[in-house]
Each structure stands twice: as structure tokens, then as C-alpha cells.
Amino acid sequence: MASKGPRKPSVTRKGNKVVQDCGTCQKEVTSKDETLQCEVCMQVFHITCENVSSEIYTVLAANIASSTLHWFCNACNRGAVKLFNVMNNIQLRQEKLEKDVSELKEDFDRHKENSYEKKEVDCMIAQAIQADKRKLNVIVRNLPEQESNNAMSQGTSDKNQVAGLLDELDIGNVNIAEIERLPASRDKSNGRKSPRLLKVRFKDMKSKLLVLQRARNLSKSKSPVYKNVYISPDLTYEQRQQDRKLREELRNRRGKGEKNIKIFKGSIVHTEELESDTETTKND
Numbered sequence: 115m116a117s118k119g120p121r122k123p124s125v126t127r128k129g130n131k132v133v134q135d136c137g138t139c140q141k142e143v144t145s146k147d148e149t150l151q152c153e154v155c156m157q158v159f160h161i162t163c164e165n166v167s168s169e170i171y172t173v174l175a176a177n178i179a180s181s182t183l184h185w186f187c188n189a190c191n192r193g194a195v196k197l198f199n200v201m202n203n204i205q206l207r208q209e210k211l212e213k214d215v216s217e218l219k220e221d222f223d224r225h226k227e228n229s230y231e232k233k234e235v236d237c238m239i240a241q242a243i244q245a246d247k248r249k250l251n252v253i254v255r256n257l258p259e260q261e262s263n264n265a266m267s268q269g270t271s272d273k274n275q276v277a278g279l280l281d282e283l284d285i286g287n288v289n290i291a292e293i294e295r296l297p298a299s300r301d302k303s304n305g306r307k308s309p310r311l312l313k314v315r316f317k318d319m320k321s322k323l324l325v326l327q328r329a330r331n332l333s334k335s336k337s338p339v340y341k342n343v344y345i346s347p348d349l350t351y352e353q354r355q356q357d358r359k360l361r362e363e364l365r366n367r368r369g370k371g372e373k374n375i376k377i378f379k380g381s382i383v384h385t386e387e388l389e390s391d392t393e394t395t396k397n398d
Contacts (some may be wrong), residue, residue, distance in 0.1 A: 137187060138163035150174060156286065164188060171238070185338055197327070208249070215242045244350045245271035250322055251348030254312040255280070258339065259295060268295070276314060282340045283328040289317035313348060356380070 137157030260271035
């Protein structure tokens with residue numbers, strides 16, 4: 115049965131020597147073997163175990179180092195395709211956002227004499243810029259924090275907490291650029307001080323998407339530390355308002371008996387439409 119997520123590299127110890135095993139046959143991988151390393155689970159495989167021909171191996175070996183080509187093992191390939199489809203959609207949305215910003219700036223130049231329109235355009239540009247700044251961020255809620263007045267000690271504690279969270283999500287290496295605790299807030303229901311929100315900024319979209327994808331499993335965690343931890347995209351105020359309105363509309367429509375609907379890419383859609391679009395994409 116295929117693994118549900120990226121697997122950890124398999125290694126064995128022979129005396130004082132640590133050797134790596136093939137992720138399929140579990141036999142030792144030597145320098146004489148023709149092998150490939152999966153870019154998702156980081157396991158090494160004999161090409162014969164993954165049904166890769168020598169001709170294809172020659173092409174891959176010559177181009178993988180330069181990032182011209184990528185290779186995934188059979189177990190990870192299906193999930194990787196889905197992930198790259200999501201990343202492609204985000205890239206398209208990013209390109210549209212950049213185009214919208216350019217059009218807004220052009221519109222500003224055309225209407226700069228009209229102060230009302232100028233303020234409106236300025237506001238829209240500022241919103242677009244804020245959204246762009248947050249595109250690689252996630253917000254972590256309810257992750258315990260150390261009570262300390264020492265910034266260095268607090269920072270080290272937060273890094274350790276994030277490392278533990280990634281272990282819980284069974285995620286190996288991700289590229290984190292910055293970890294920051296946001297200003298404190300208090301639980302209005304009982305005045306209890308809650309852990310401050312934690313902002314994590316990644317260096318690339320792939321790392322962010324992987325964390326968001328795995329975050330859905332936290333509610334099933336057996337650890338009381340992580341069971342109530344939530345991870346979400348870092349949205350602007352306007353995006354949060356729009357998201358809140360969509361969720362309220364979704365609840366109202368479901369309350370009236372409407373079924374098979376969900377929020378998808380900023381709109382409420384019927385699940386049958388998504389399945390139909392998916393089948394059409396596959397056929398194309």
C-alpha cells in the first residue's frame with residue numbers, strides 16, 4: 115500500500131558505516147548501482163525497482179542536477195502531481211494579481227486629478243501589496259509559548275516549537291525564512307492570556323503548501339499539545355472579511371437544505387462542478 119505522505123530516507127548501520135537502502139527492495143545502495151533520489155520523500159531507489167529504463171535514467175541523470183528535470187518515486191508521484199497543480203493555480207493567480215496591480219497603477223495615472231478615485235486606487239494598490247507580502251506566510255494558533263523577557267530565549271523556544279510541530283506533521287526539510295510571535299491578545303471569555311499567534315514565513319511556495327496540506331491532520335493528533343493547533347494562510351483584513359462573509363453564506367445555504375456545496379478559490383461551488391472540471395482536465 116502506498117504511503118500517505120513523504121517517507122523518511124531508509125538507512126542501516128554496518129559496523130561504523132552508515133549505508134542507505136533502496137526504498138523499494140530495502141537492499142543496500144552502492145556507488146556502482148544506477149539509482150535515483152525522489153525529490154519528495156528523499157528516498158533513493160534502484161532504477162530497476164522503479165521500472166525506469168536505462169535510456170530514461172541517462173537523460174534524468176544528466177539534467178536533474180541543473181533542475182531541468184525532476185523525478186518522483188511511484189508512491190509520491192500522485193501526490194506530487196496534485197501539489198504541482200495547486201502551485202500552478204497559485205502562480206496563475208499571482209500573475210493575475212501582478213497584472214491587476216499594473217492596471218490599477220495605470221488607472222491611477224489616468225485619474226490622478228480626481229481625489230476620490232485617487233484614494234480608492236491607492237487603497238486597492240495597498241491591499242494588493244499587502245496580499246503579495248503575505249503570500250509565503252502562515253499563521254499558527256494555540257502553539258504554546260515560553261514566558262520569557264529574553265528575546266533570544268523566546269526566539270529559540272519558538273524555533274523548537276515549530277520544529278516539534280513539523281515533526282508532528284511528519285515533514286522533513288522545509289525552507290523557513292522567519293518565525294515571529296505577533297502582539298499579545300487575551301481571551302475575552304475569561305480573561306486568560308492565550309499563546310500569541312505565531313507567524314511563519316517560508317522561502318518558497320512549495321514549503322507553505324505542504325505545511326497547509328498536512329495541517330488538516332492536526333485535529334486527529336494524539337498529542338494534547340498539537341490537537342488544538344490551527345494553521346491558516348496569513349490573510350489581509352479585507353481577505354479575512356471576504357472569507358468570513360463566504361463562510362456565513364455557506365452556513366446559511368446549508369441551513370436552508372442546500373447540499374454538496376463548498377468554498378473553492380473564493381467562491382461557493384457545487385462539488386459536482388468540481389468533479390466535472392477535474393474529469394475534463396484529465397481528458398484534455
